[in-house]
Amino acid sequence: MDQAAVHGAIRGLYEGILDPGAWQQSLRAVTDMAGSAHASMMVWDTVTDQVTVNEVVNPVTELFTAYEAEFQVIDPAKSFAPRLVPGAWYIDARDLGPQAMARHPFYRDFFNRFDLRSYVACLVERQPHYEVYFSMQRAMSQEAFSGEDTRKLDWVVPHMRTAIAMRERTLALSTLASLSSRLIERLAFALIVYTPDRRLLLANTAGERWARRLDPAGKTAGWQLSRHFPDMLQAACDPATPLGAQAARATDSLGNHAEVLVLPLPPAHAFASQWQQPAAMVVVHEAGAPSVLLDTALRNLYALTPAETRLASRVATGEALPEASRQLRIRHETARTQLKSIFLKTGCTSQPQLTHLLTKLSAALDGG
Incomplete structure (x- = not known):
């Protein structure tokens, strides 16, 4: 097998994380090496039992x-899919x-009609609600x-799996970053x-102005902080x-004057998932800024x-959870x-930690 073609196909998969054209060229190279008439990436929605074909060579x-509309329902490969592991x-x-x-009618009424004899499918990714082939x-x-x-194609599967995972991660981060930027501007x-x-990882317009004021010495542009x-x-x-x-x-x-509150960003927070670090x-x-309600x-x-929010406000005042659930008229298990x-x-x-957080947050947002 031409090693230059192999390396080119691998390189195209990773370049395809950001460049759809490079991904398509890589799939075409693999298709040519395999001597195939056609190739495609297929996504099987296992909830609706619907297969979608995309990125076709x-x-x-x-x-x-015809496959998507009619014949994917009787595709005999579906009965073998549960036995496959990713990469098989x-x-x-x-x-x-x-x-x-x-x-089989899949071949007799469909495949042979389009002058096709045989096909293979590699399970690239399996998720709870869909599979990629x-x-x-x-x-x-x-x-x-x-x-x-x-x-002869086993070399391409690990790279394809890694590239797809990276491409999905990149798309998710780009989408989340765009959404986060739009949301925080409304604060x-x-x-x-x-x-x-x-x-600096993220800031709204007002935050960017304050980021320029917060320097290592705790002061800049005439502003001074009471703590380092x-x-x-x-x-x-x-x-x-x-x-x-x-x-x-x-x-x-x-x-x-202004109140500056520094909060640890929990790993579960929507923002934190972008950076994989504290x-x-x-x-x-x-x-003098408009008052911001705590809720x-x-x-x-x-x-x-x-x-x-209603439960947090009551618990933060020191109210016990059973009493809070009674006041809110919800079951204790629901409150838990x-x-x-x-x-x-x-x-x-803990509840004391939550009380401390909300007390500080409320004071800062009220300018107290």
């Missing part, structure tokens, strides 16, 4: 349209057999696929997310015991539901479930 519109191949001539292929087809003028054919206060070494800002970040990002809800007052030479969320509320802030910062969700979203592990 040498497309024939009628072929793949279904080979029709081996698994179904030539005699069964000759009698790489499939190739051969024409009637060619030999049926064999185990030897797929063994009525400055929000910034930092690494322990003060590298880098130390606050380090304490919030401590992976073992992050210090929750630290507050500081920022003042300038003209007498203006991070701190900084909230700044300037004196609104909880929904914006931690995605608490209205029911979770909601409290666990609140802890997960806020990073708190």
Whole structure:
């Protein structure tokens, strides 16, 4: 096998993480090496039992349209799919057999009608609700696929699996980053997310202005903090015991002031999933700015539901969970479930810790 072609196909898979054209060229190269008439990536929605064909090499519109609309329902490969593990191949001539292929309506009424004889499918990815396959087809003028054919392609499967995982991860991060940016611009206060070494990860417009004011010395552009800002970040990002809800007052030479709150970003937080490292969320509320209700802030910062927000507000005052559930007229088990969700979203592990967080947050947002 041409090693230059192999390396080119592998390189194309990884370039295809960001460049769909490179991905298509790589699939075409693999298809040519296998001597196939057509190839495609196929996604099987195991909930609706519907197969979608995309990223087709040498497309024939009628072929793949007919498959999706009618013949995917009787595709004999589906009965073999549960036995496959990721990276394994279904080979029709081996698994179904030539005699069964000759009698099966999938081949008699569909495949042969499009001058196709045989096909293989590799399980690339299996998720709870869908599966991804790489499939190739051969024409009637060619030999049926064999185990030897797929063994010659074993080199491509790990790279294809890795590239698909990276491509999905990249797409998810891009989507989340775009969504996060739009959402935080709607906040009525400055929000910034930092690494322990003060590298800026995320900020809304108001947060960007404050990021320029918060320097290692705790002051810039005439503003001074009552506590050393880098130390606050380090304490919030401590992976073992992050210090929750630290507050500081920022003042300038003209007498203006603002409340700066530094919060550890819980690993479960929607923002945190982007960076795979400890991070701190900084909230700044300037004196004279419109008042921000605590429940609104909880929904914006931690995605608490209205029911979770109501429970958090009562528990944070020191009210016991049984009493809070009675006052809210919900079952104790429901309150326990909601409290666990609140802890997960806020990073708190106890009611006193939650009380401390909400007290500091409320004071900062009220400018007190």
